[in-house]
Amino acid sequence: MNRKRKTPYKRTASKKRPSGQKGNHSLLKTVLVVVAAFFLGLLVERYDLPFDGLEARWDQIVHSIRQWSNTVDFDPSEEEYVVDIRVFDVGQGSSMLLKGYDGTTILIDTGRFDDSEKRIIHYLNDEIGVGGKIDLLIFTHNDADHIGNGELVLEYFQVGEVWMNGMDHTSQTYTRVLDALLASNVTYVEPKRGETYTKGAFTIDVLHPQQDATESNQNDESIATRLSIGDTQFIQTGDIDASIEAEIAHERPYAVSADIMMIGHHGSRYSAGMEWIEAVDPAVAFYQAGQDNSYGHPHQEVLDRLEALDIPVYGTDTFGTLSLTILSDGEWDLTTEEE
Amino acid sequence: MYGVVEAVFDDKAVIILDSKEEILIDTHMLPKPFKWGDVFLFEKTQEGWAVISNDVSEKDRRLKENKAKRQALLNRTKKRDMD
Numbered sequence: 001m002n003r004k005r006k007t008p009y010k011r012t013a014s015k016k017r018p019s020g021q022k023g024n025h026s027l028l029k030t031v032l033v034v035v036a037a038f039f040l041g042l043l044v045e046r047y048d049l050p051f052d053g054l055e056a057r058w059d060q061i062v063h064s065i066r067q068w069s070n071t072v073d074f075d076p077s078e079e080e081y082v083v084d085i086r087v088f089d090v091g092q093g094s095s096m097l098l099k100g101y102d103g104t105t106i107l108i109d110t111g112r113f114d115d116s117e118k119r120i121i122h123y124l125n126d127e128i129g130v131g132g133k134i135d136l137l138i139f140t141h142n143d144a145d146h147i148g149n150g151e152l153v154l155e156y157f158q159v160g161e162v163w164m165n166g167m168d169h170t171s172q173t174y175t176r177v178l179d180a181l182l183a184s185n186v187t188y189v190e191p192k193r194g195e196t197y198t199k200g201a202f203t204i205d206v207l208h209p210q211q212d213a214t215e216s217n218q219n220d221e222s223i224a225t226r227l228s229i230g231d232t233q234f235i236q237t238g239d240i241d242a243s244i245e246a247e248i249a250h251e252r253p254y255a256v257s258a259d260i261m262m263i264g265h266h267g268s269r270y271s272a273g274m275e276w277i278e279a280v281d282p283a284v285a286f287y288q289a290g291q292d293n294s295y296g297h298p299h300q301e302v303l304d305r306l307e308a309l310d311i312p313v314y315g316t317d318t319f320g321t322l323s324l325t326i327l328s329d330g331e332w333d334l335t336t337e338e339e
Numbered sequence: 340m341y342g343v344v345e346a347v348f349d350d351k352a353v354i355i356l357d358s359k360e361e362i363l364i365d366t367h368m369l370p371k372p373f374k375w376g377d378v379f380l381f382e383k384t385q386e387g388w389a390v391i392s393n394d395v396s397e398k399d400r401r402l403k404e405n406k407a408k409r410q411a412l413l414n415r416t417k418k419r420d421m422d
Contacts, residue, residue, distance in 0.1 A: 168402055169402075170405065171343055171376050175401070178405055179408070182411065
């Protein structure tokens with residue numbers, strides 16, 4: 001049964017600017033970065049400041065400019081919605097789709113390896129059409145509940161670019177995905193912390209893994225990203241644990257605040273630590289877990305932490321697939337598959 | 340026939356054999372300690388599939404093979420960027 005309801009919170013409309021200015025923003029961005037670099041250089045020389053400390057500050061300045069430009073590039077009067085988000089019910093696994101107002105589609109993970117119904121294929125057929133376009137496919141890490149049927153997604157849909165964490169494995173599921181990547185013509189990237197990418201109207205901050213990642217375990221080397229579009233931010237962290245969340249929040253505090261938070265590791269008590277939740281400060285949080293899963297996900301501690309901060313939580317184990325549309329007038333529409 | 344530990348749920352392990360067949364095996368039937376991604380040699384007996392060897396070299400070989408594939412993907416993208 002479908003249910004449509006307004007979320008109990010409401011955001012203010014995106015900043016509006018006069019039409020006709022869109023083309024000037026790339027130039028404006030460049031000018032702003034150059035001016036900022038000039039003044040930063042002056043400061044370093046004038047006060048003989050150590051460059052090391054300024055490197056992080058510079059990163060923050062560039063980041064702020066990018067974020068600002070992301071907001072003004074969006075004109076709510078021209079678009080019906082900002083972003084359409086689907087958190088698919090793939091049982092005890094992970095897969096979500098973001099569709100931007102400009103038609104850019106980003107898929108994060110493809111669900112479980114043992115999903116005999118191959119639900120991800122049906123979901124994508126419904127959302128982007130048979131053989132539709134996926135601009136970016138992010139496999140957060142190579143666990144079999146995140147990359148399952150990935151080879152079929154690569155075969156059946158037009159995938160432009162794939163991100164993986166670069167941590168090799170011997171599983172058949174991983175090997176099948178690698179073989180499908182080699183057989184396709186996709187661009188392959190292993191993103192690292194501190195990098196920022198633009199995909200259509202999305203700006204993507206890579207929060208993890210680190211540049212010098214040492215192979216510890218798959219979960220802790222998950223690709224964590226914050227995706228910004230218009231003035232909406234969506235953050236996901238794969239299966240990293242709370243200590244890494246805290247490290248990211250400490251190192252890049254300006255890059256973690258987000259409206260929508262995917263709770264890490266299916267709602268495990270070892271993820272979504274209080275420090276992280278407070279740093280992200282989301283308006284709503286989602287998790288993906290299977291009904292009556294043997295891990296006990298989501299753990300009550302995580303739900304309690306979110307409740308303490310009055311953050312509404314929706315999970316696929318209870319509500320099925322979650323559909324959140326951020327409308328251009330600032331309203332949020334949340335539709336759940338189940339009551 | 341070789342098989343890889345694809346996942347472990349409670350006291351069962353999912354093994355994917357090289358024939359693509361998926362089998363479910365009690366974890367106590369596997370050599371300890373084992374972990375996800377380990378490669379074992381299996382043989383079909385009257386009681387079902389059984390482990391006959393924990394071949395570490397086969398796991399290393401597969402790991403190297405996948406590393407090479409990943410490197411090929413990185414090189415392909417790099418070359419395309421340069422072109």
